[in-house]
Structure formats: C-alpha cells, structure tokens
Amino acid sequence: MIMLVDSHPDIIEFIISKMQNPRILRYLIENTEDEQIKKLAQEKLKFTPLTNTEEDLYQGILNYRSIPGQGGFTDAAIREAEEKSNTGGTYSVHNPDFLTGANISVCITKEFMEAVENDDHYDLRFPDVENYTEEEMKVYNDQWHEVGDVRQWEDMGYGVRVYRKIKAKELWRLINVCATYSAEPGIFYIDNANDMTNAKSYGQQVVATNPCGKVAKFASR
Template identity: 75%
Template sequence: MQTTTSNDTYAKVNVDRLNADIRQFSQVHEITADMKITHKGVSRLVMLDRYAFKDTEKLTLAENDFVVLTVKDDPKFPARGFGFIQSIDWEKHEAVVKVEDEFVSVLDHENERETGLITRNLDTIDKPLEVYYEQIALRNATGLSEVETDPVQKQKSFDNFYNELSNLNFIPAGRVLYGAGSNTDVTYFNCYVMPYIQDSREGISDHRKQVMEIMSRGGGVGTNGSTLRPRNTLARGVNGKSSGSVSWLDDIAKLTHLVEQGGSRRGAQMIMLADWHPDIIEFIISKMQNPRILRFLIQNTEDEQIKQLAKDKLKFTPLTETEKDLFQSVVNYKHMPGSGGFTEKAIQEAEEKLYIGGTYTVHNPEFLTGANISVCITKEFMDAVEEDTEYHLRFPDVENYTKEEMKIYNEEWQSSGDVREWEERGFGIRNYRTVKASELWNLINICATYSAEPGIFFIDNANEKTNASAYGQKVVATNPCGE
C-alpha cells in the first residue's frame, strides 16, 4: 500500500518508493513515521537544495519524483524551487516539471505561470533523498560519531548527537549539515581566512589554487591582498611593471563565478586591502557601478587621483543623430496640446538625455563582482581623519632593495603583511603618494552609502583584542561572514 507524507507538498511524495530508492545509498536513512520536521518557506528550500543528500547521478530519477530545480534560469541570479516530475525525455536530457505554487510567480513565461509546467535540462534538476530534517540529523550523527573506535562509545555519541540535532537544540553550520556522514570530499567549515599572499606569480598562483579548492568543497574565503605590490611597481625579475594588487584580486574574485558548488550554492569571497596600500583608491572605485556617483566624485573631490580614477571608470556614449532627433521630437510635444501621449516622466528623461548629450555607464561592470570588498582601517588612518591631516600611501621599497633584502622580502613579507611592522624592522619603505585622510574617508563613505561597498574592518582593533596573539598569530582578514 502506498504511503505518503503528511501536509501540503510532502503529501504528494510517495514514501514507499522513495525509501526503496534510498536503500541504494548507504549514507541516507529511510523515512520513518515519527519524522515530522520539514521546515517552511525559504528554510525548507535551503534544507532541500543545500543540505539534503541527493541522487546526483539520477540513478533513481523517475516520473512523479519530488525534485529541486532551477525554476528561473537567470545567468547571474538563478532562482531555485521544487516540484514534481511529470515526464522525462532521456534522449533530449530534459524533463517537464510541475512547479509548486509558491514558485510559480518567478517563472518567465505567461504559459508557464498559468500551468506551472516548465521544461528544464536534467543538469538543473536534483532529486533530494532526504526530505525530512531528521534524515539529515541521522546522517550527521552517524558521520560525527564515526571517529569513535569503541562500539559502545560510538553508539553513545550517535545517540547524543542525534538527540541534540533532531530536537534542534544544536544546529551545525551548513557545510556540516551537507557534509557530515555523506562520504564525500567536502569541507566541514563554512568559511576560511587565507594567509597573506606571497608577492610573486608563484605565490598568487598558489593562493588562487587554494581558494579554488576551498570553494569547490563549499567553503567561503577571505583574502587580504595588501602584500601584493602596487600598480606600475618594477618587477625586476621580468624587467617589467606590476599590473597591481587590484587586477590580481579581481582575478581571484572571478573564481566565485567559475567554481561550481553543487549546482545551487554560490561561492562567497571577502577581499580586503589596507588603507595604507598605494592601490587603495583604485580598489575602492573599481567596484563603483553608479555613474551618478562617479560624476559626483569628479565634480566634488579635491584629490586628483580620485578624480582621474572616477573618470577612467566612467563610460560615456554620445547620442547618435537619430537618437537626438527622437528625443527632440518627444520634447517638442511638451508645448503642444495633448503631448502626443508622452508621459511627463518620458519628456523629462528626453530633456535630460539631450542636456547630457548621451548616456553614462561604467567600464568593467563585472570587476570584482565575485567578492565583497572591505578596507582594513588602521588607528593611524583614523587619527589622521580626526586630526584632518595627510596620510601616506606606502609599500616596501622593493625597487631599491639589495639582493639580500629582496631574499628576505620574498621569504618573510607575507608573514608580516603590515608596512608599519616592516619599517620597524629596518627595511626601506617607499611613500608612493600623500592623500588627505578626510578625502579617502569621504570616498569610502560615499561609495559605501551608494553601493554598499566597501565595508570597513578595524584591523588594529581586531588584533588588539584577539586571543590569537597568545598563539603567536594575528588577524589577517575576515571571512565573507565577518568572523
């Protein structure tokens, strides 16, 4: 006799058949009558999409199966939902799915919204084998107690873990929920902070590789790029100039878009740069996507570098003659009866276009979009802001180091990562430029106000209060969650 789960969507799930499928996967525990936790709304979707064990190879996928899938296939912001398989075309590698009502509103086409039926490639469809939270708790308890060598202690640990997890007394991080007991090579940690990057091509490559590996296993990553030499600094080994820290950090940020995390979970990165770094203004402006704010900066800043970088970021496309004629035609109706059906807003926009003479957008709109960015704020900088004095943007003077000094730099600079500490050790520091601290502070605040980036991280305060110093360590950055 067919049994189904209780309430709404789950009432349509054929439990007997799903349990038969589950028996093919040793990691997954069967559904039992006492299971009841399904969560609601977004929490349910997150549980099914991110944490539940799935038949990723689609060995058991069949008609009427309950599945999680991409309901809106937007390249940047895909929307996930769930529904039931209506039919499968294995030759075309696609299926027709009846989407549950709560996701119908995000469907692209009117016919899809009316019927709830969508056709999707099988690659965007996942079959969760764990539809109750208790199943996840059982798998987690099994995996977490596996370290015990004594069978009695293992059973005791399993019972304790399951009791706490199933009663929601303790909820592990998402990567633990996903990974524990799954017998997969994924991380049990949600987020990581990387050590400072060695200032070399090899160092950047090694860092990039580690970020890629962490993200591929589901972890978020925090990076501080302050150890990378500034733009146009001499790289004597290749007799050339550095492309700068910001360009390399953008390359690392792009990994967020490239690394797949189970088909549903976007990766996350936090990238930071110290306020003393000579590339800090470029770092802040490079992610500004608002042309109006860039124009505001050009018109209101007294700092020539801020003004020039804002100009470089701003893109202007002049109106064609045809566009001028069309906008002028709209404006001409302003003084004519009936206004030709044009709204007041349309007339205002036409006037603005003619006044400006074109359209402002930005160059490189995708720059650094794979990461959140933050400025590491030092006490010296905040003192300069409060006292309204100038502030030095500086970096180790690698262009003038001796061979011996360069050897020490290559071996030890990434362990320090702080130009002040490096100078105290007696190494030469180059002052790349001097900026009015209030100008830099205003830039940070304007960009944060109108684009929510950059964030600020008081790194000196963090290092003053952290207990990591008792272990001879220091705070380098935060992870994307801010920990």
C-alpha cells in the first residue's frame, strides 16, 4: 500500500503512473484542462501503428460489413476493425508493470475538499529542503517521517515550498475518473479519520491505513 497526500507535488504523476487503461488516458488527454495532466497522460500512453498487412486485414473485414452475413464476421469483429482502421493503430501503456502488486491511495484533506467545493486553486507543496540550513536539514531527516504533514511542518516554523497551483476540481476529477475506471487510487479522508479517532487522547494521529481502511497506522503528534 502506497499513500500520498493530495498536496504532494508528485500527486499527478503518482496517480497517472499506475493507470493501465489506455482508454482512460485518452479520455484524460481529450478532456482535462490541466496541461500537466495532459502531458503525463500522453507520456504514459503508447501508440503502435498498424503494419501494412494489418491495414489490409482490417480493410478486408470491413469490405464484408454491408454484405448479408458479413462474411461470417461477428458484429464485434466488424466494430474492432472499424476502430483499428479509424485510429490507425493500437493503444497500450508504457511501463505496464509499474507498481504491479501495490495498491495506491490518496489522503484527502479538508483544505482540498474546500478548494474543490469553492472551485479554487490548490497548492501542491512540500518542505523547502533545497533551501534548508544544515541544522534545519538535520531536523527534517530526524522528524519529517514522524510528522509527515506539510501543514503541521509549516506550523512548526519550517519553510515550505509551493511547487505549483492546480485547479482543485481538475485534480479531483483525475482522482475520481481513475478510481472509477481502474479502481485506483483509493481515497482516504485523513482529516476526518483524525477528527474521529480516539487515538488523540493518547497523543497520536492517523498517518496512513491499509487498502481497506481497516487498520490505521499511528504516529505521535
């Protein structure tokens, strides 16, 4: 199980890299307004042109579509021949085995959902380690894995860098389209989990969960 928070700078690449359905990648390319989503989907999508022999074969099938009995070809075969002839090739994906066997999920925060509801832009950000002093870097190496929340990290007084702004609804649409048609990423409302967990009484907070959301991982607050 691999989880990434909605504000992480790599969140878009994280989601698209696991996508194995070329139809969904084509849908994203044709419908998103976000250039990074479109670019990453294009890079993930693989197109193999038809050979001359394949073109002849598909055209041969299509020659029977208006003949009674369709030359014995099924409607499905005719439709596939039409699609392949129209597109001129076959779509698949690059790196189809990437993260095979690992589930991915996105931790959804209240700030992100508010941005979606208000149709606002949303900051993708992370600790500004490139500009940390030696002392700050030591603190980062020692404590970031326990904190893990860029909001809390900023409240602690450490620098945070905004890598880009994205229309929240575009990211939300990406998450939902991929989750609906490929079952990933999973969605975990981490702020809601922390609001309702009794772990707060013990000075702990939820930082992750298993794929089914049944077993939470806790860390000291």
